Amino acid sequence: MTQGKRSDSHAIVIGGSLAGLMIARVLSDHFARVTLIERDRLNDAPEARKGQPQARHLHGLLASGLEIMSQYFPALKEGLSAHGALFNDMGTSIRWYAYGGYRIQYQSGLIGAMMSRPLLEWQIRQRVLALANVVTRDECSVVRLLTAGEPAQVTGVEIDNRSQAGTREMLHADLVVDASGRGSASPKWLAEMGYAAPEETEIKIGVGYATRLYRRRPGDLVGAELLIISPQPPHDKRTGYMFPLEQDRWIVGLGCWSGDYPPTDEAGYLEFARSLAAPDIYNLISRLEPISDILPYRFPSSLRRHYEKLTHFPAGYLVAGDAICSFNPVYGQGMTSATKQAAALDAVLAAKPEPADLARHFFKEAAKVVDIPWQLAVGEDFRYPETTGPKAPGTDLINRYVSRLHQATHSDPVVYGAFLQVMNLMKPPASLFHPKIVWRVLRSKRHAQPQAFQPMPA
Ligand SMILES: Cc1cc2nc3c(=O)[nH]c(=O)nc-3n(C[C@H](O)[C@H](O)[C@H](O)COP(=O)(O)OP(=O)(O)OC[C@H]3O[C@@H](n4cnc5c(N)ncnc54)[C@H](O)[C@@H]3O)c2cc1C
The missing domain is CATH 3.50.50.60 (FAD/NAD(P)-binding domain)
Incomplete structure (x- = not known):
């Protein structure tokens, strides 16, 4: 054969x-x-x-x-593009709140695609x-x-x-x-x-999603194409994503770790969005027109x-x-x-x-x-004490360094670039431990964070 x-x-x-x-x-x-x-x-x-x-x-x-x-x-x-998929530079198109601040926006050369599955x-x-x-x-x-x-x-x-x-x-x-x-x-x-x-x-993580589609209009979001709000573990377990889709839609995914599941009723969904670490998704969806039900999905473990x-x-x-x-x-x-x-x-x-x-x-x-x-x-999932399963030695130590690295992405495009390359599976995680990156991470300070984007007036 x-x-x-x-x-x-x-x-x-x-x-x-x-x-x-x-x-x-x-x-x-x-x-x-x-x-x-x-x-x-x-x-x-x-x-x-x-x-x-x-x-x-x-x-x-x-x-x-x-x-x-x-x-x-x-x-x-x-x-894909002919059917409405959007292609954008990941460094400039994502408005991404993580680890207590917004990651810096910059031209990364990494192209991401946004469309429905x-x-x-x-x-x-x-x-x-x-x-x-x-x-x-x-x-x-x-x-x-x-x-x-x-x-x-x-x-x-x-x-x-x-x-x-x-x-x-x-x-x-x-x-x-x-x-x-x-x-x-x-x-x-x-x-x-x-x-x-x-x-x-098997790593038990208690992840859950609740997803809803909204009508998308030009100018809903200024200065970015999509929103991500990541939590700061271990206490904050909630996350949110808002991506543009073909046919002038937004897809909003609210999610959690450790069983803190997002509700699927109207008021509970909005309240969960409001409880995220940054207000951007709540600010938008509280005034947009929903065009679907709220769909739940539970993902108990990685396997x-x-x-x-x-x-x-x-x-x-x-x-x-x-x-x-x-x-x-x-x-x-x-x-x-x-x-x-x-x-x-x-x-x-x-x-x-x-x-x-x-x-x-x-x-x-x-x-x-x-x-x-x-x-x-x-490695990331083990930031939550509720996560169970075989844990590699050194995970906590690596996570402490990576937390500082996340914070450095608020101000340093080189560190953010290194992170995006690894996250996109273009470079191995070891590249985050290159002396040039370690030095930049260790010397980085938390910078004042910009304001959340406000939606355009209706
Ligand atoms: C909530 C959620 C969100 C996700 N988000 C992302 C994301 O953002 N990005 C990403 O890259 N991945 C994501 N994934 C993962 C992604 O969906 C899968 O990795 C991807 O679909 C590849 O899976 P697969 O083709 O191996 O299996 P599946 O997508 O599960 O497909 C299996 C197929 O096999 C068919 N089948 C099953 N049994 C039989 C049988 N006996 N005979 C014939 N056919 C059979 C099923 O009908 C199905 O079509 C997500 C997964 C989940 C659960």
Whole structure:
């Protein structure tokens, strides 16, 4: 299968969300045929589906994610832009209150994209489905793996065709990739095949979101394109995001750590916004027109499955995306992690490993992709004493330094630039400990903070 593109080689991807789409794109270069199987119906429109309830909530795309997606789909930015996505310099466009002050605004050269998650996914899906060798089977649920041999290897999947009740079908393939999300059945399927399930690391964080859309008018916000209000742990557990979306909408996500969940009633929602560390979001939404209900989402824990530690794994099978690792969504890393995993798979397949070695090589590379966002997210989450789970030695010490670094971003563009590069997964966290940055952090003082932006008069 990996010895060049055999004319009858076939790969199957389970799950047609972001990870599945990026994996299908990559596999289309290495296999003659790719079949993408999705349980939901996939309409040719930007819409959230039952199988991905998170798609109704705010999704930020990190700069590195956008960059890699654009390498696989060269005109992606233009397509998104044509449907109302906004692209802006992250340093100038974000009005970001964190650790007791506003981060300085400056030209960073890092381009961020703002659009709804359904728009991004629809644009990518259109491009994947336009590939001549990719077909989709939507409204089909994978119910089990097909296996053969001793030790057992994966030879395909059995699907339940939901559009024709009771119709089962067997599909055979050289490679099956499970991108079915956090609820992935892989641990169970592996156990049924006689393999060990992966060890799991779970960090309980008690994160919750409440999301609402508002009508957006020119001049709602002066001097920035979006707002972020981050808390100062450990006492402040509340956060807020307000991003512009296509079709003249704002998406507002109020969130929390440690179970301090935002309410979903009108008055409670506004009161929660008012209680944030800075007044900007409250100032705006208290006078804007809501155009949706308030939708809750609870995310009790970050979860990592250590496939890279397994010594035995069936040939013909891989797992990717949230099925490997689902992060605290507050840091906006999931789609970028999935995209980087797809790029890692591309590189692994290009090296043409023996089929029996593919999983070992891929999981090793995928673990490298996941390590950094996991370390960043989990490190921050441990600022709250209510967070539980395995805590790396030195976390508190690092967090004390990073607190000072956050404060230095109020006044120092070089430190803020270094932070943005790491946060966007462009540079490793170690770059924040470069002597030049440490020196600037240690000498920085808290500066007087500017006033909150006021909305324009109606
Ligand atoms: C509230 C919230 C906010 C988030 N915000 C951000 C953000 O700001 N930025 C960011 O980058 N990431 C964010 N994420 C993470 C992001 O949504 C995921 O990382 C991203 O969707 C990739 O996930 P995935 O494709 O692996 O899985 P999922 O998106 O969960 O998709 C799995 C797919 O598999 C399908 N499926 C499941 N089982 C089967 C089966 N048996 N047969 C066929 N199909 C099946 C499902 O229908 C679904 O379409 C957020 C997550 C949450 C929960």
